[in-house]
Amino acid sequence: MDRSEELFHAFQKGGFAYIQSLIGVQEENEILDFKQLTGASFPLHKQDRQNISTLISAFANNSGGVIVLGVEARKGIDGKDVAQQVVPIGNLKALHTTLLSVIPQITAGGLLNISYEIVEQTQGSDSGCLVISVPATQGDPVKAVAEGIHKYFVRNGAMNADLSHSQLSDMFGRRPQPKLKLTWHVQPLHGEPFQIQFALENCGRAIAKYPAVRFYRSNTFAPGSIYLMPPAYTGTPPPYNFHDEDPFQESRLLLGTADQFVHVGSKQWICYISTSFSMENRVFNDIFFDYEVFCDGAYDKAHMQITESLFREIGRILN
Numbered sequence: 001m002d003r004s005e006e007l008f009h010a011f012q013k014g015g016f017a018y019i020q021s022l023i024g025v026q027e028e029n030e031i032l033d034f035k036q037l038t039g040a041s042f043p044l045h046k047q048d049r050q051n052i053s054t055l056i057s058a059f060a061n062n063s064g065g066v067i068v069l070g071v072e073a074r075k076g077i078d079g080k081d082v083a084q085q086v087v088p089i090g091n092l093k094a095l096h097t098t099l100l101s102v103i104p105q106i107t108a109g110g111l112l113n114i115s116y117e118i119v120e121q122t123q124g125s126d127s128g129c130l131v132i133s134v135p136a137t138q139g140d141p142v143k144a145v146a147e148g149i150h151k152y153f154v155r156n157g158a159m160n161a162d163l164s165h166s167q168l169s170d171m172f173g174r175r176p177q178p179k180l181k182l183t184w185h186v187q188p189l190h191g192e193p194f195q196i197q198f199a200l201e202n203c204g205r206a207i208a209k210y211p212a213v214r215f216y217r218s219n220t221f222a223p224g225s226i227y228l229m230p231p232a233y234t235g236t237p238p239p240y241n242f243h244d245e246d247p248f249q250e251s252r253l254l255l256g257t258a259d260q261f262v263h264v265g266s267k268q269w270i271c272y273i274s275t276s277f278s279m280e281n282r283v284f285n286d287i288f289f290d291y292e293v294f295c296d297g298a299y300d301k302a303h304m305q306i307t308e309s310l311f312r313e314i315g316r317i318l319n
Contacts, residue, residue: 002181002302004031004064008133011066012117019071019086019119019129028081028158031065034073036087044102046147052099052132053106053146058153058160059134060110060142061171065155069095070119070129081158088127092118095130106146110137111205138179138205141171179204180211180293182304183267194275196306197229199267200293208262208295213270214253221289223252226271262295 011018028034033055039045044052052067059065070089073081089095096116103114115133120126141163143152152163163171180200187195202208215223254270262268275284288305 002064002300004059004066004133004135006303007031007066008115008117008131011068011119011131016119016121016128019068022071022083023085024082026083027076028073028083030062030155030157031059032068033059033065033158034068034071034081034083036072037069037089044098049102049106049146050144050149052103053144053149054151054153054160056103056107056112056114056132056134057142057144057151058155060107060112060137061152061163061167062136062155064136065134067132067134068129069132086129088121089130090127092120092126092128092130099130099132106144108143108145109140110142111139112137112142137171138177141168176205178202178206178208178262178264178295178298180208180213180262180295180298180300181302182213182291182293184304184306187272195272196275196287197269197272199269200262201267202262202264204298205264206297207264208298209260210258210294210296211256211260211262211268212254212294214251214292214294216251216290216292217249218289220285220287222249224249225273226252226254227273228254228271229269 014021026032035048035051035055037045038047038051052069055065055067059067068083070087072084072087074084076082096118099116113135117131117133118128119131120128141152143150152168153160154163154167155161180202182198183201184196184198187197198213200208200211200213215221215226217223273287286305286307288303288307290301290303292299292301
């Protein structure tokens with residue numbers, strides 16, 4: 001899960017209370033933008049169509065981002081745009097429906113899988129904010145084509161800048177890219193503590209060659225506690241090996257062999273850690289850490305957090 005996906009998940013989980021907690025403190029940044037609608041949710045005002053078109057292009061041509069409609073942002077004393085107040089949108093469901101048909105009309109190019117979250121002030125009110133998650137394009141660059149705008153944008157800090165000629169040339173000439181992320185599942189062992197097993201998953205559109213992953217130490221995670229998957233699980237010989245160049249174990253790098261690859265849409269299980277959780281001892285401590293994934297032509301750094309979702313997974317196994 002990359003940073004913009006984590007941010008979108010925070011809005012999904014926290015709801016309207018989370019949005020309120022950002023007022024007066026949260027600045028716009030490389031992956032977050034607040035917008036107050038100029039007009040009604042239907043039909044969309046020309047200015048709103050232009051704003052949304054520009055933001056989708058800018059976020060998609062960078063590393064993705066989140067748009068929060070229904071929050072006013074103004075410059076603070078340091079000149080940075082900060083969320084100032086919630087300006088609730090009425091007819092949220094109508095706005096959602098409108099955007100489903102409008103966004104394909106105001107953007108062009110690229111391959112986008114945009115997600116939406118309706119955040120109501122109170123349940124059933126149909127009033128509040130609409131949160132839009134824009135992933136990075138997996139194909140050609142995305143162009144803003146709302147009325148009066150026909151440009152390619154890219155997010156630069158909290159600003160939307162014109163995509164330069166060289167950037168545009170590079171993106172149009174880019175082949176489909178792999179996109180690796182770290183995923184996990186719980187493996188119960190009879191009479192022993194449960195394992196958390198990790199895999200590299202390829203969510204991109206090209207084969208990931210020479211894959212690797214680096215785990216970083218945190219207050220709840222020690223890289224030295226990682227074990228390679230046994231050959232019976234991954235094939236013989238083991239496809240990954242530790243490269244422990246860090247004597248203090250602040251991080252740990254797992255390198256694939258020279259002929260290693262992860263196919264599109266597939267997972268490759270690589271390593272595991274043991275937990276204190278077992279059928280007899282049903283106590284689990286949260287785990288969180290940063291990690292980097294590498295392969296030929298792609299790189300990403302993200303944060304892993306295993307908390308409530310682990311409890312849900314364990315509950316499924318026990319039931």
